């Protein structure tokens with residue numbers, strides 16, 4: 001069983017929901033990323049989503065755009081991000097790590113090279129915002145061969161037939177984008193999320209994670225009532241942005257622990 | 266080359282093009298694809314489009330023999346396709362009319378657009394006023410500074426202009442921001458994309474709407490000279506005016522197609538906007554094409570004196586035409602473009618857009634190497650009124 005599948009299996013037996021925090025690799029500085037990843041786990045993360053900085057993050061709101069810009073000041077590229085994952089794995093072999101990013105850094109590295117380097121770094125999954133299934137069949141096959149779960153997005157605008165088609169292709173879990181908008185937006189409609197996630201779960205043989213616009217423990221708890229996992233991104237990046245670099249790990253750990261407590265209530 | 270039937274149903278031109286967007290936009294692009302397919306075969310739609318081009322835009326635009334300038338250059342005869350004479354002063358309006366008619370057909374009351382030089386922004390604001398739609402235009406703050414007359418023009422037309430402060434604060438960042446708006450307001454909003462780029466079906470529909478330029482040219486050249494030009498030359502930003510004049514010429518043998526990219530401070534300097542001349546294939550803004558990028562796949566900041574060419578990518582059909590060898594792509598530096606700008610002003614009494622000046626400069630470069638009976642057809646994609654502040658500043662003059 002993959003690391004992602006076994007995390008969800010364990011949580012299920014415990015009656016708990018997965019907490020998936022997001023940080024951008026290299027934010028606020030490259031040497032802070034691995035300590036931040038350990039802090040996320042210490043705070044109660046079940047899976048880590050690691051953002052790959054990109055110059056043109058079309059699906060991201062201002063907070064994650066700024067995180068990308070901070071990381072890019074240090075020239076952090078996909079090779080560096082995979083090196084961070086490998087360094088994290090020296091200490092932690094249990095917590096799955098999923099990359100979230102855009103197609104072009106992967107295109108520039110090449111699919112074969114990416115898959116082999118990612119697998120040897122100990123990466124578990126990859127979510128590429130601008131690789132819909134239509135454009136990524138060959139890449140997905142290479143990921144599967146390398147033991148990487150390809151995580152697909154579903155959106156409020158995804159029709160039912162397409163939900164079915166995508167969940168058939170998906171591995172690990174499917175990621176439901178909880179609102180029409182960019183990361184960090186504030187127009188989350190819980191009733192709408194509940195209805196759509198219900199429809200997805202009825203079709204998917206996989207766990208369903210929900211992200212975009214979840215900013216506090218209470219919202220996380222309500223979303224977790226209908227989903228298998230909650231993803232929190234911009235709010236954590238904001239915590240990093242507002243902390244001095246030395247305090248970031250501690251503050252992030254405290255914030256994640258608060259969300260964890262709300263989820264486990 | 267035989268006429269081809271591309272893009273395929275997935276929006277691919279060989280390895281280029283496609284639909285590389287976040288899931289939230291997939292349904293909207295599917296809807297647009299269906300609606301465009303219907304409109305394409307709907308005689309009423311085509312009839313209204315042609316009617317608007319004739320009575321609102323003022324088409325057909327004339328072809329003019331730049332006799333004095335040609336004589337001075339001492340070689341091939343240069344003919345200009347006068348897109349600068351269109352309503353709003355550039356080719357951009359051909360496309361915005363087509364897309365606004367689609368928006369109306371789809372019941373969308375709000376349109377958004379990105380703009381670099383401001384020409385597409387003005388053309389979008391214009392059609393929004395014409396058809397009674399709300400219009401929001403995204404524009405890099407750097408471009409707002411260098412194209413201020415167009416910013417005011419858009420406001421006069423009732424559009425809201427939103428300055429974009431992220432990244433390089435130019436066209437690519439305006440496109441990012443327009444995409445972010447679209448993803449947020451996807452059900453109420455039609456995105457009027459300004460060039461033959463972006464996710465399928467945009468490159469195709471923009472090409473089709475702009476092809477009126479080449480269709481008219483073929484008829485006009487035959488009428489004027491009884492023959493077609495030896496080469497057709499157009500500037501390439503995202504590639505809409507170029508594909509518009511190239512496309513109908515693709516099956517016409519003996520006609521060279523030459524796209525001119527912005528060489529900025531010179532290709533060797535790295536400060537340019539010439540992905541076909543000096544880039545590599547990658548994925549940006551929803552499609553695969555040649556891009557300016559570094560080894561990590563990050564998009565490189567571009568430079569051009571002309572805001573409308575200051576873009577790190579290029580429409581996918583141009584990438585395909587380059588690889589297929591049907592079109593050639595060259596670059597012209599800032600200073601060469603400026604020289605051509607001044608020469609057209611002085612010798613022909615026409616103030617060209619800085620974008621179009623790149624195409625003019627390339628014509629001026631090759632004309633003297635050709636016989637006097639050879640013919641170059643240059644797409645004069647826009648007029649240069651918007652650029653007079655930039656040109657004055659570069660000449661050390663405050664106006």
Ligand SMILES: Cc1ncc(COP(=O)(O)O)c(C=O)c1O
Nearest residue numbers: 384502503504505506573620647
């Ligand atoms: C007059 C003019 N020509 C050319 C361009 C470049 O765009 P495209 O390559 O899509 O024709 C612009 C863009 O703003 C323009 O205003």
